[in-house]
Amino acid sequence: MGGPSVSTRGWLLYGAMAVLWGIPYLFIKEAVDSFSPAAIVAGRTLLGAAILLPLALHRGALRPALRVWPWVLAFGAIEMAGPFLLLGHAEQTLPSGLTGLLVATVPLFAALISLLRGDRGVLSPARTVGLGMGFAGVAVIVLGPGLAVADADAALLAVGQVLLVALLYAIAPFLIATKLRDVPSLGTITLSLLFIGLAYLPFGLLTQHEVPTVRSTVALVALGILCTAVAFLGFFALIREVGPVRAPLFTYVNPVVAVLLGVIVLGEALSPGLLVGFPLVILGCWLAATGGRLRRRPAPATDLPIA
Template sequence: MADVRAVTTRGWVLFAVMAVLWGIPYLFIKEAVDSISPAAIVAGRTLLGALLLLPIAIHRRALRPALALWPWVLAFGAIEMAGPFLLLGHAEQTLPSGLTGLLVATVPLFAALIAVTRGDRSVLKPARAIGLVVGFTGVAIIVGGPGLTSGGPGALVAIGEVLLVAVCYAIAPFIVATKLKDVPSLGTITLSLAAVGLFYLPIGILTQHEVPTVRSAVSLVGLGVLCTAVAFMAFFALIAEVGPVRAPLFTYVNPVVAIALGVVILGEHLSAGLLVGFPLVILGCWLAATGGRFRERPRVDQELPPVASG
Protein backbone atom coordinates (compact mmCIF):
# COMPACT_ATOMS: atom_id res chain seq x y z
CA MET A 1 0.00 0.00 0.00
CA ALA A 2 1.40 3.42 -0.93
CA ASP A 3 2.34 5.86 1.80
CA VAL A 4 -0.20 8.69 1.41
CA ARG A 5 -0.07 10.13 4.91
CA ALA A 6 0.00 13.92 5.01
CA VAL A 7 3.23 15.36 6.38
CA THR A 8 2.55 17.03 9.71
CA THR A 9 4.04 20.30 10.94
CA ARG A 10 6.36 18.28 13.17
CA GLY A 11 7.39 16.28 10.12
CA TRP A 12 8.29 19.43 8.16
CA VAL A 13 10.25 20.76 11.14
CA LEU A 14 12.21 17.51 11.32
CA PHE A 15 12.85 17.66 7.57
CA ALA A 16 14.29 21.16 7.98
CA VAL A 17 16.37 20.12 11.00
CA MET A 18 17.87 17.15 9.14
CA ALA A 19 18.58 19.21 6.02
CA VAL A 20 20.64 21.56 8.18
CA LEU A 21 22.26 19.00 10.50
CA TRP A 22 23.56 16.89 7.61
CA GLY A 23 24.23 19.93 5.43
CA ILE A 24 26.63 21.66 7.84
CA PRO A 25 29.23 18.88 8.48
CA TYR A 26 31.22 20.04 5.47
CA LEU A 27 31.52 23.55 6.89
CA PHE A 28 32.56 22.15 10.28
CA ILE A 29 35.10 19.78 8.69
CA LYS A 30 36.59 22.63 6.65
CA GLU A 31 37.01 24.70 9.81
CA ALA A 32 38.27 21.78 11.90
CA VAL A 33 41.04 20.67 9.50
CA ASP A 34 42.55 24.13 9.75
CA SER A 35 44.35 23.06 12.95
CA ILE A 36 43.23 19.48 13.73
CA SER A 37 44.46 16.40 11.89
CA PRO A 38 41.88 14.37 9.94
CA ALA A 39 42.43 11.35 12.22
CA ALA A 40 41.92 13.46 15.35
CA ILE A 41 38.70 14.84 13.87
CA VAL A 42 37.38 11.33 13.27
CA ALA A 43 38.29 10.25 16.81
CA GLY A 44 36.76 13.34 18.38
CA ARG A 45 33.44 13.38 16.53
CA THR A 46 32.81 9.62 16.83
CA LEU A 47 33.67 9.41 20.53
CA LEU A 48 31.51 12.44 21.30
CA GLY A 49 28.64 10.96 19.34
CA ALA A 50 29.04 7.56 21.02
CA LEU A 51 29.12 9.06 24.52
CA LEU A 52 25.90 10.96 23.90
CA LEU A 53 24.05 8.06 22.25
CA LEU A 54 25.26 5.35 24.66
CA PRO A 55 22.82 6.09 27.55
CA ILE A 56 19.91 6.14 25.10
CA ALA A 57 21.03 2.89 23.46
CA ILE A 58 21.36 1.23 26.88
CA HIS A 59 17.93 2.48 27.95
CA ARG A 60 16.36 1.09 24.77
CA ARG A 61 18.32 -2.19 25.07
CA ALA A 62 19.72 -1.71 21.57
CA LEU A 63 23.32 -2.73 22.28
CA ARG A 64 22.97 -6.46 22.96
CA PRO A 65 21.61 -7.32 19.48
CA ALA A 66 24.44 -5.26 17.95
CA LEU A 67 27.10 -6.97 20.07
CA ALA A 68 25.78 -10.37 18.99
CA LEU A 69 26.68 -9.48 15.39
CA TRP A 70 29.78 -7.41 16.16
CA PRO A 71 31.82 -8.47 13.08
CA TRP A 72 29.18 -7.02 10.76
CA VAL A 73 28.71 -3.98 12.99
CA LEU A 74 32.46 -3.32 12.72
CA ALA A 75 32.28 -3.80 8.94
CA PHE A 76 29.46 -1.29 8.79
CA GLY A 77 31.42 1.15 10.97
CA ALA A 78 34.49 0.83 8.77
CA ILE A 79 32.58 1.51 5.56
CA GLU A 80 30.08 4.10 6.87
CA MET A 81 32.36 6.01 9.27
CA ALA A 82 36.02 5.04 9.59
CA GLY A 83 36.93 5.37 5.93
CA PRO A 84 34.58 8.19 4.85
CA PHE A 85 35.19 10.48 7.84
CA LEU A 86 38.97 10.32 7.33
CA LEU A 87 38.73 10.78 3.56
CA LEU A 88 36.43 13.78 3.96
CA GLY A 89 38.83 15.45 6.37
CA HIS A 90 41.78 14.91 4.03
CA ALA A 91 39.83 16.01 0.94
CA GLU A 92 38.61 19.23 2.55
CA GLN A 93 42.19 20.31 3.09
CA THR A 94 42.02 20.95 -0.67
CA LEU A 95 38.39 21.18 -1.80
CA PRO A 96 35.72 23.78 -0.94
CA SER A 97 33.17 22.56 1.58
CA GLY A 98 30.20 23.17 -0.72
CA LEU A 99 31.69 21.10 -3.53
CA THR A 100 32.45 18.29 -1.08
CA GLY A 101 28.84 18.25 0.08
CA LEU A 102 27.58 18.10 -3.49
CA LEU A 103 29.90 15.27 -4.51
CA VAL A 104 28.80 13.23 -1.49
CA ALA A 105 25.22 13.69 -2.71
CA THR A 106 26.02 11.30 -5.57
CA VAL A 107 25.37 8.38 -3.20
CA PRO A 108 22.07 7.40 -4.93
CA LEU A 109 23.90 7.12 -8.25
CA PHE A 110 26.44 4.65 -6.89
CA ALA A 111 23.72 2.84 -4.92
CA ALA A 112 21.83 2.31 -8.17
CA LEU A 113 24.93 0.89 -9.87
CA ILE A 114 25.53 -1.44 -6.93
CA ALA A 115 21.91 -2.57 -7.11
CA VAL A 116 22.44 -3.54 -10.77
CA THR A 117 25.40 -5.74 -9.83
CA ARG A 118 23.16 -7.42 -7.24
CA GLY A 119 20.60 -8.31 -9.90
CA ASP A 120 18.12 -5.44 -9.46
CA ARG A 121 17.05 -4.88 -13.07
CA SER A 122 14.56 -2.15 -12.09
CA VAL A 123 17.48 0.28 -12.06
CA LEU A 124 17.67 -0.13 -15.84
CA LYS A 125 14.14 1.22 -16.34
CA PRO A 126 14.17 4.36 -18.52
CA ALA A 127 13.65 7.01 -15.83
CA ARG A 128 16.26 5.56 -13.48
CA ALA A 129 18.77 4.92 -16.27
CA ILE A 130 18.31 8.50 -17.47
CA GLY A 131 18.93 9.61 -13.89
CA LEU A 132 22.29 7.83 -13.86
CA VAL A 133 23.34 9.50 -17.11
CA VAL A 134 22.15 12.95 -16.01
CA GLY A 135 23.72 12.66 -12.57
CA PHE A 136 27.16 11.56 -13.76
CA THR A 137 27.03 14.19 -16.51
CA GLY A 138 26.57 16.79 -13.79
CA VAL A 139 29.57 15.39 -11.91
CA ALA A 140 31.67 15.52 -15.10
CA ILE A 141 30.73 19.17 -15.68
CA ILE A 142 31.66 20.08 -12.11
CA VAL A 143 34.92 18.15 -12.05
CA GLY A 144 35.92 19.40 -15.50
CA GLY A 145 35.42 23.05 -14.58
CA PRO A 146 38.47 25.32 -14.96
CA GLY A 147 38.49 26.18 -11.26
CA LEU A 148 39.18 22.54 -10.36
CA THR A 149 41.37 21.39 -13.21
CA SER A 150 43.70 24.30 -12.49
CA GLY A 151 44.16 22.90 -9.00
CA GLY A 152 46.38 20.17 -10.39
CA PRO A 153 46.67 16.53 -9.28
CA GLY A 154 45.94 17.41 -5.65
CA ALA A 155 42.43 18.60 -6.48
CA LEU A 156 41.73 15.54 -8.61
CA VAL A 157 42.93 13.22 -5.83
CA ALA A 158 40.65 15.02 -3.36
CA ILE A 159 37.70 14.67 -5.75
CA GLY A 160 38.47 10.97 -6.04
CA GLU A 161 38.51 10.69 -2.25
CA VAL A 162 35.06 12.28 -1.95
CA LEU A 163 33.61 10.08 -4.70
CA LEU A 164 35.06 7.08 -2.85
CA VAL A 165 33.21 8.32 0.23
CA ALA A 166 30.00 8.31 -1.82
CA VAL A 167 30.70 4.71 -2.88
CA CYS A 168 31.22 3.72 0.77
CA TYR A 169 27.98 5.42 1.79
CA ALA A 170 26.21 3.53 -1.00
CA ILE A 171 27.60 0.16 0.14
CA ALA A 172 26.94 0.55 3.88
CA PRO A 173 23.11 0.32 3.72
CA PHE A 174 23.38 -3.01 1.91
CA ILE A 175 25.27 -4.38 4.93
CA VAL A 176 22.49 -3.16 7.21
CA ALA A 177 19.74 -4.50 4.97
CA THR A 178 21.27 -7.97 4.55
CA LYS A 179 23.36 -8.66 7.67
CA LEU A 180 21.99 -6.31 10.35
CA LYS A 181 18.32 -6.09 9.41
CA ASP A 182 17.18 -7.41 12.79
CA VAL A 183 19.48 -5.14 14.82
CA PRO A 184 18.11 -1.78 16.05
CA SER A 185 19.75 1.06 14.11
CA LEU A 186 20.56 2.88 17.34
CA GLY A 187 22.60 -0.08 18.59
CA THR A 188 24.47 -0.44 15.30
CA ILE A 189 25.30 3.27 15.13
CA THR A 190 26.34 3.62 18.78
CA LEU A 191 28.59 0.58 18.76
CA SER A 192 30.09 1.58 15.40
CA LEU A 193 30.84 5.11 16.60
CA ALA A 194 32.52 3.81 19.75
CA ALA A 195 34.65 1.28 17.85
CA VAL A 196 35.75 3.81 15.22
CA GLY A 197 36.52 6.41 17.87
CA LEU A 198 38.66 4.05 19.94
CA PHE A 199 40.51 2.88 16.81
CA TYR A 200 41.36 6.42 15.72
CA LEU A 201 42.12 7.84 19.16
CA PRO A 202 45.83 6.82 19.27
CA ILE A 203 46.27 7.75 15.61
CA GLY A 204 44.69 11.12 16.26
CA ILE A 205 46.99 11.76 19.23
CA LEU A 206 50.08 10.85 17.20
CA THR A 207 49.10 12.99 14.20
CA GLN A 208 48.03 16.09 16.11
CA HIS A 209 51.05 18.41 16.23
CA GLU A 210 49.56 21.79 17.20
CA VAL A 211 47.14 23.29 19.66
CA PRO A 212 43.72 23.53 17.96
CA THR A 213 42.27 26.97 17.41
CA VAL A 214 39.01 27.90 19.08
CA ARG A 215 37.15 27.76 15.74
CA SER A 216 38.50 24.30 14.97
CA ALA A 217 37.65 23.01 18.45
CA VAL A 218 34.12 24.41 18.30
CA SER A 219 33.66 22.87 14.85
CA LEU A 220 34.80 19.48 16.13
CA VAL A 221 32.31 19.65 18.99
CA GLY A 222 29.61 20.63 16.49
CA LEU A 223 30.45 17.60 14.36
CA GLY A 224 30.21 15.23 17.31
CA VAL A 225 27.18 16.68 19.05
CA LEU A 226 25.03 18.20 16.30
CA CYS A 227 26.00 16.33 13.13
CA THR A 228 26.35 12.92 14.75
CA ALA A 229 24.43 12.36 18.00
CA VAL A 230 21.60 14.89 17.59
CA ALA A 231 21.30 14.23 13.86
CA PHE A 232 20.85 10.48 14.25
CA MET A 233 18.23 10.97 16.97
CA ALA A 234 16.37 13.47 14.78
CA PHE A 235 16.58 11.02 11.89
CA PHE A 236 14.98 8.26 13.97
CA ALA A 237 12.21 10.70 14.96
CA LEU A 238 11.70 11.65 11.31
CA ILE A 239 11.33 8.00 10.28
CA ALA A 240 8.71 7.52 12.99
CA GLU A 241 6.87 10.67 11.91
CA VAL A 242 6.77 10.41 8.11
CA GLY A 243 7.72 6.80 7.38
CA PRO A 244 10.86 5.21 5.94
CA VAL A 245 10.12 6.15 2.30
CA ARG A 246 9.89 9.90 2.78
CA ALA A 247 12.47 10.24 5.54
CA PRO A 248 15.60 10.31 3.30
CA LEU A 249 14.21 12.97 0.94
CA PHE A 250 15.88 15.75 2.95
CA THR A 251 19.20 14.53 1.54
CA TYR A 252 18.39 16.36 -1.70
CA VAL A 253 18.45 19.64 0.24
CA ASN A 254 21.75 18.94 2.05
CA PRO A 255 23.97 20.06 -0.86
CA VAL A 256 22.07 23.36 -1.07
CA VAL A 257 22.84 23.98 2.60
CA ALA A 258 26.49 22.95 2.17
CA ILE A 259 27.03 25.19 -0.85
CA ALA A 260 25.20 28.16 0.68
CA LEU A 261 27.21 27.97 3.92
CA GLY A 262 30.45 27.65 1.98
CA VAL A 263 29.69 30.75 -0.08
CA VAL A 264 28.25 32.90 2.73
CA ILE A 265 30.50 31.95 5.66
CA LEU A 266 33.74 30.82 4.02
CA GLY A 267 33.57 33.00 0.91
CA GLU A 268 33.93 30.03 -1.42
CA HIS A 269 33.67 30.69 -5.16
CA LEU A 270 30.46 29.64 -6.92
CA SER A 271 31.82 28.56 -10.31
CA ALA A 272 29.87 28.27 -13.55
CA GLY A 273 30.55 24.53 -13.60
CA LEU A 274 29.02 24.16 -10.15
CA LEU A 275 25.96 26.21 -11.11
CA VAL A 276 25.36 24.06 -14.20
CA GLY A 277 26.33 20.69 -12.72
CA PHE A 278 24.56 21.08 -9.35
CA PRO A 279 20.94 20.80 -10.60
CA LEU A 280 21.94 17.94 -12.92
CA VAL A 281 23.44 15.97 -10.02
CA ILE A 282 20.39 16.48 -7.81
CA LEU A 283 17.93 15.67 -10.62
CA GLY A 284 19.92 12.61 -11.61
CA CYS A 285 20.11 11.33 -8.03
CA TRP A 286 16.37 11.74 -7.57
CA LEU A 287 15.53 9.94 -10.81
CA ALA A 288 18.06 7.14 -10.18
CA ALA A 289 16.78 6.56 -6.64
CA THR A 290 13.03 6.88 -7.19
CA GLY A 291 12.31 6.63 -10.91
CA GLY A 292 10.65 10.02 -10.57
CA ARG A 293 8.02 8.88 -8.07
CA PHE A 294 7.55 7.50 -4.58
CA ARG A 295 8.20 3.79 -4.41
CA GLU A 296 5.90 1.42 -2.57
CA ARG A 297 6.21 1.71 1.15
CA PRO A 298 8.34 -0.97 2.84
CA ARG A 299 6.84 -3.14 5.55
CA VAL A 300 6.31 -1.19 8.75
CA ASP A 301 8.60 -3.53 10.67
CA GLN A 302 11.59 -2.62 8.46
CA GLU A 303 13.95 0.10 9.56
CA LEU A 304 15.54 2.34 6.97
CA PRO A 305 19.32 1.93 6.77
CA PRO A 306 21.31 5.00 7.82
CA VAL A 307 21.94 7.50 5.03
CA ALA A 308 25.06 9.50 4.27
CA SER A 309 25.85 11.76 7.20
CA GLY A 310 28.93 13.58 6.01
Protein backbone atom coordinates in the same frame (compact mmCIF):
# COMPACT_ATOMS: atom_id res chain seq x y z
CA MET B 1 5.63 12.90 -1.93
CA GLY B 2 2.57 10.71 -2.12
CA GLY B 3 0.93 8.87 0.75
CA PRO B 4 -0.49 10.49 3.88
CA SER B 5 0.16 14.20 4.41
CA VAL B 6 3.19 15.14 6.47
CA SER B 7 2.50 16.62 9.92
CA THR B 8 3.95 19.91 11.16
CA ARG B 9 6.34 17.87 13.33
CA GLY B 10 7.37 15.92 10.25
CA TRP B 11 8.17 19.08 8.29
CA LEU B 12 10.15 20.48 11.22
CA LEU B 13 12.16 17.27 11.39
CA TYR B 14 12.74 17.39 7.61
CA GLY B 15 14.08 20.93 7.98
CA ALA B 16 16.27 20.00 10.92
CA MET B 17 17.79 17.04 9.08
CA ALA B 18 18.39 19.07 5.93
CA VAL B 19 20.50 21.42 8.04
CA LEU B 20 22.11 18.90 10.41
CA TRP B 21 23.41 16.78 7.54
CA GLY B 22 24.05 19.78 5.28
CA ILE B 23 26.43 21.62 7.65
CA PRO B 24 29.07 18.92 8.40
CA TYR B 25 31.12 19.95 5.38
CA LEU B 26 31.44 23.49 6.72
CA PHE B 27 32.50 22.18 10.14
CA ILE B 28 34.98 19.71 8.62
CA LYS B 29 36.52 22.52 6.56
CA GLU B 30 36.95 24.59 9.73
CA ALA B 31 38.22 21.64 11.81
CA VAL B 32 40.96 20.58 9.37
CA ASP B 33 42.48 24.03 9.73
CA SER B 34 44.23 22.88 12.92
CA PHE B 35 43.16 19.26 13.56
CA SER B 36 44.53 16.25 11.70
CA PRO B 37 41.92 14.19 9.81
CA ALA B 38 42.47 11.25 12.19
CA ALA B 39 41.98 13.50 15.23
CA ILE B 40 38.73 14.77 13.74
CA VAL B 41 37.44 11.22 13.27
CA ALA B 42 38.39 10.26 16.84
CA GLY B 43 36.90 13.38 18.39
CA ARG B 44 33.70 13.33 16.40
CA THR B 45 32.91 9.66 16.92
CA LEU B 46 33.79 9.58 20.63
CA LEU B 47 31.65 12.67 21.28
CA GLY B 48 28.75 11.13 19.39
CA ALA B 49 29.14 7.82 21.21
CA ALA B 50 29.27 9.53 24.61
CA ILE B 51 25.92 11.20 23.96
CA LEU B 52 24.15 8.19 22.41
CA LEU B 53 25.53 5.54 24.78
CA PRO B 54 23.26 6.31 27.77
CA LEU B 55 20.19 6.30 25.52
CA ALA B 56 21.24 3.03 23.85
CA LEU B 57 21.78 1.41 27.25
CA HIS B 58 18.42 2.66 28.52
CA ARG B 59 16.62 1.21 25.49
CA GLY B 60 18.53 -2.07 25.60
CA ALA B 61 19.83 -1.50 22.06
CA LEU B 62 23.47 -2.45 22.69
CA ARG B 63 23.08 -6.11 23.57
CA PRO B 64 21.62 -7.14 20.16
CA ALA B 65 24.40 -5.18 18.44
CA LEU B 66 27.10 -6.83 20.54
CA ARG B 67 25.85 -10.29 19.49
CA VAL B 68 26.80 -9.50 15.88
CA TRP B 69 29.73 -7.18 16.61
CA PRO B 70 31.84 -8.25 13.60
CA TRP B 71 29.12 -7.03 11.24
CA VAL B 72 28.61 -3.90 13.32
CA LEU B 73 32.35 -3.24 13.05
CA ALA B 74 32.21 -3.81 9.29
CA PHE B 75 29.33 -1.35 9.03
CA GLY B 76 31.26 1.20 11.10
CA ALA B 77 34.31 0.82 8.88
CA ILE B 78 32.29 1.35 5.70
CA GLU B 79 29.97 4.09 6.98
CA MET B 80 32.25 5.99 9.36
CA ALA B 81 35.92 5.01 9.61
CA GLY B 82 36.69 5.30 5.90
CA PRO B 83 34.36 8.18 4.94
CA PHE B 84 35.11 10.44 7.90
CA LEU B 85 38.87 10.18 7.29
CA LEU B 86 38.57 10.61 3.53
CA LEU B 87 36.37 13.70 3.94
CA GLY B 88 38.90 15.25 6.28
CA HIS B 89 41.72 14.71 3.77
CA ALA B 90 39.61 15.89 0.82
CA GLU B 91 38.53 19.12 2.51
CA GLN B 92 42.14 20.11 2.98
CA THR B 93 41.95 20.78 -0.77
CA LEU B 94 38.32 21.09 -1.89
CA PRO B 95 35.73 23.75 -1.00
CA SER B 96 33.16 22.54 1.52
CA GLY B 97 30.20 23.15 -0.81
CA LEU B 98 31.72 21.09 -3.61
CA THR B 99 32.43 18.28 -1.14
CA GLY B 100 28.81 18.27 0.01
CA LEU B 101 27.56 18.18 -3.56
CA LEU B 102 29.85 15.29 -4.53
CA VAL B 103 28.66 13.27 -1.51
CA ALA B 104 25.12 13.76 -2.85
CA THR B 105 25.97 11.27 -5.61
CA VAL B 106 25.19 8.43 -3.17
CA PRO B 107 21.90 7.56 -5.00
CA LEU B 108 23.82 7.17 -8.26
CA PHE B 109 26.17 4.60 -6.74
CA ALA B 110 23.26 2.92 -4.95
CA ALA B 111 21.50 2.53 -8.29
CA LEU B 112 24.63 1.03 -9.85
CA ILE B 113 24.97 -1.42 -6.94
CA SER B 114 21.32 -2.42 -7.34
CA LEU B 115 21.97 -3.02 -11.02
CA LEU B 116 24.96 -5.24 -10.25
CA ARG B 117 22.78 -7.13 -7.76
CA GLY B 118 20.30 -7.91 -10.52
CA ASP B 119 17.61 -5.29 -9.88
CA ARG B 120 16.19 -4.81 -13.36
CA GLY B 121 14.14 -1.83 -12.16
CA VAL B 122 17.32 0.23 -12.28
CA LEU B 123 17.30 -0.17 -16.06
CA SER B 124 14.11 1.89 -16.49
CA PRO B 125 14.52 4.81 -18.93
CA ALA B 126 14.15 7.45 -16.21
CA ARG B 127 16.74 5.80 -13.95
CA THR B 128 19.15 5.34 -16.85
CA VAL B 129 18.81 9.00 -17.78
CA GLY B 130 19.32 9.92 -14.12
CA LEU B 131 22.54 7.93 -13.89
CA GLY B 132 23.93 9.55 -17.01
CA MET B 133 22.80 13.02 -15.99
CA GLY B 134 24.22 12.73 -12.47
CA PHE B 135 27.67 11.57 -13.52
CA ALA B 136 27.70 14.13 -16.35
CA GLY B 137 27.05 16.80 -13.73
CA VAL B 138 30.02 15.58 -11.71
CA ALA B 139 32.20 15.72 -14.83
CA VAL B 140 31.08 19.27 -15.58
CA ILE B 141 31.85 20.38 -12.01
CA VAL B 142 35.26 18.73 -11.84
CA LEU B 143 36.48 19.30 -15.39
CA GLY B 144 34.59 22.50 -16.17
CA PRO B 145 35.90 26.06 -15.80
CA GLY B 146 36.45 27.84 -12.54
CA LEU B 147 37.31 25.09 -10.05
CA ALA B 148 39.07 27.31 -7.52
CA VAL B 149 41.94 25.14 -6.29
CA ALA B 150 45.67 25.79 -6.49
CA ASP B 151 46.82 22.23 -7.25
CA ALA B 152 44.85 20.49 -10.01
CA ASP B 153 46.34 17.06 -9.29
CA ALA B 154 45.55 17.34 -5.59
CA ALA B 155 42.02 18.46 -6.47
CA LEU B 156 41.41 15.42 -8.68
CA LEU B 157 42.71 13.13 -5.93
CA ALA B 158 40.41 14.83 -3.43
CA VAL B 159 37.44 14.47 -5.79
CA GLY B 160 38.25 10.79 -6.08
CA GLN B 161 38.33 10.52 -2.28
CA VAL B 162 34.88 12.12 -1.96
CA LEU B 163 33.39 9.92 -4.69
CA LEU B 164 34.81 6.91 -2.83
CA VAL B 165 32.98 8.21 0.25
CA ALA B 166 29.75 8.31 -1.76
CA LEU B 167 30.36 4.73 -2.89
CA LEU B 168 30.95 3.57 0.70
CA TYR B 169 27.79 5.37 1.85
CA ALA B 170 25.89 3.54 -0.90
CA ILE B 171 27.27 0.14 0.15
CA ALA B 172 26.54 0.44 3.88
CA PRO B 173 22.71 0.20 3.69
CA PHE B 174 23.00 -3.08 1.78
CA LEU B 175 25.09 -4.45 4.66
CA ILE B 176 22.45 -3.29 7.13
CA ALA B 177 19.66 -4.81 5.07
CA THR B 178 21.35 -8.21 4.79
CA LYS B 179 23.36 -8.67 8.00
CA LEU B 180 21.96 -6.24 10.58
CA ARG B 181 18.29 -6.18 9.66
CA ASP B 182 17.08 -7.26 13.14
CA VAL B 183 19.51 -5.11 15.16
CA PRO B 184 18.17 -1.78 16.55
CA SER B 185 19.58 1.12 14.55
CA LEU B 186 20.50 2.99 17.72
CA GLY B 187 22.58 0.03 18.92
CA THR B 188 24.36 -0.32 15.59
CA ILE B 189 25.18 3.38 15.34
CA THR B 190 26.30 3.78 18.97
CA LEU B 191 28.51 0.69 18.97
CA SER B 192 30.00 1.67 15.60
CA LEU B 193 30.83 5.17 16.84
CA LEU B 194 32.43 3.76 19.98
CA PHE B 195 34.49 1.16 18.07
CA ILE B 196 35.70 3.67 15.48
CA GLY B 197 36.45 6.37 18.06
CA LEU B 198 38.58 4.07 20.20
CA ALA B 199 40.39 2.69 17.14
CA TYR B 200 41.23 6.18 15.83
CA LEU B 201 42.16 7.72 19.17
CA PRO B 202 45.86 6.68 19.15
CA PHE B 203 46.24 7.74 15.49
CA GLY B 204 44.57 11.04 16.27
CA LEU B 205 46.98 11.69 19.15
CA LEU B 206 50.02 10.71 17.07
CA THR B 207 49.10 12.87 14.07
CA GLN B 208 48.03 15.99 15.99
CA HIS B 209 51.13 18.18 15.83
CA GLU B 210 49.76 21.66 16.56
CA VAL B 211 47.64 23.32 19.20
CA PRO B 212 44.06 23.46 17.86
CA THR B 213 42.47 26.86 17.43
CA VAL B 214 39.28 27.76 19.25
CA ARG B 215 37.42 27.95 15.93
CA SER B 216 38.52 24.45 14.88
CA THR B 217 37.68 23.06 18.31
CA VAL B 218 34.18 24.51 18.22
CA ALA B 219 33.71 23.02 14.74
CA LEU B 220 34.85 19.59 15.95
CA VAL B 221 32.51 19.69 18.95
CA ALA B 222 29.65 20.72 16.67
CA LEU B 223 30.47 17.79 14.38
CA GLY B 224 30.30 15.32 17.24
CA ILE B 225 27.25 16.72 19.00
CA LEU B 226 25.06 18.27 16.30
CA CYS B 227 26.01 16.42 13.11
CA THR B 228 26.40 12.98 14.70
CA ALA B 229 24.51 12.43 17.96
CA VAL B 230 21.68 14.95 17.55
CA ALA B 231 21.38 14.22 13.83
CA PHE B 232 20.90 10.49 14.42
CA LEU B 233 18.30 11.12 17.10
CA GLY B 234 16.51 13.45 14.70
CA PHE B 235 16.68 10.90 11.90
CA PHE B 236 15.23 8.15 14.11
CA ALA B 237 12.41 10.55 15.10
CA LEU B 238 11.79 11.38 11.43
CA ILE B 239 11.53 7.69 10.56
CA ARG B 240 8.95 7.23 13.31
CA GLU B 241 7.03 10.28 12.10
CA VAL B 242 6.91 9.74 8.31
CA GLY B 243 8.15 6.17 7.83
CA PRO B 244 11.38 4.75 6.38
CA VAL B 245 10.36 5.28 2.74
CA ARG B 246 9.93 9.04 2.88
CA ALA B 247 12.43 9.83 5.64
CA PRO B 248 15.58 10.06 3.42
CA LEU B 249 14.00 12.59 1.03
CA PHE B 250 15.67 15.48 2.90
CA THR B 251 19.01 14.34 1.45
CA TYR B 252 18.21 16.19 -1.78
CA VAL B 253 18.34 19.46 0.17
CA ASN B 254 21.64 18.73 2.00
CA PRO B 255 23.94 19.77 -0.88
CA VAL B 256 22.02 23.03 -1.30
CA VAL B 257 22.69 23.81 2.36
CA ALA B 258 26.35 22.81 1.99
CA VAL B 259 26.92 25.01 -1.07
CA LEU B 260 25.11 28.03 0.39
CA LEU B 261 27.01 27.82 3.68
CA GLY B 262 30.29 27.51 1.82
CA VAL B 263 29.53 30.65 -0.17
CA ILE B 264 28.04 32.72 2.68
CA VAL B 265 30.24 31.69 5.63
CA LEU B 266 33.54 30.75 3.98
CA GLY B 267 33.35 32.95 0.90
CA GLU B 268 33.76 30.01 -1.49
CA ALA B 269 33.35 30.82 -5.16
CA LEU B 270 30.43 29.63 -7.28
CA SER B 271 32.32 28.45 -10.36
CA PRO B 272 30.61 28.22 -13.77
CA GLY B 273 31.11 24.45 -13.67
CA LEU B 274 29.38 24.26 -10.30
CA LEU B 275 26.46 26.39 -11.45
CA VAL B 276 25.89 24.12 -14.47
CA GLY B 277 26.69 20.81 -12.81
CA PHE B 278 24.79 21.39 -9.56
CA PRO B 279 21.26 20.97 -11.00
CA LEU B 280 22.42 18.07 -13.17
CA VAL B 281 23.70 16.16 -10.13
CA ILE B 282 20.59 16.81 -8.00
CA LEU B 283 18.11 15.98 -10.77
CA GLY B 284 20.15 12.95 -11.83
CA CYS B 285 20.25 11.63 -8.26
CA TRP B 286 16.49 12.09 -7.90
CA LEU B 287 15.76 10.27 -11.15
CA ALA B 288 18.21 7.45 -10.34
CA ALA B 289 16.73 6.98 -6.87
CA THR B 290 13.03 7.35 -7.66
CA GLY B 291 12.63 6.57 -11.35
CA GLY B 292 10.85 9.90 -11.71
CA ARG B 293 8.10 9.06 -9.21
CA LEU B 294 7.21 11.42 -6.39
CA ARG B 295 6.89 8.44 -4.07
CA ARG B 296 10.08 6.46 -3.61
CA ARG B 297 10.27 2.70 -3.70
CA PRO B 298 10.60 1.07 -0.26
CA ALA B 299 14.18 1.24 0.99
CA PRO B 300 15.98 0.13 4.14
CA ALA B 301 15.28 2.37 7.12
CA THR B 302 19.01 2.54 7.67
CA ASP B 303 19.71 4.37 4.40
CA LEU B 304 21.92 6.83 6.28
CA PRO B 305 23.76 9.47 4.22
CA ILE B 306 26.06 10.35 7.10
CA ALA B 307 28.60 13.10 6.61
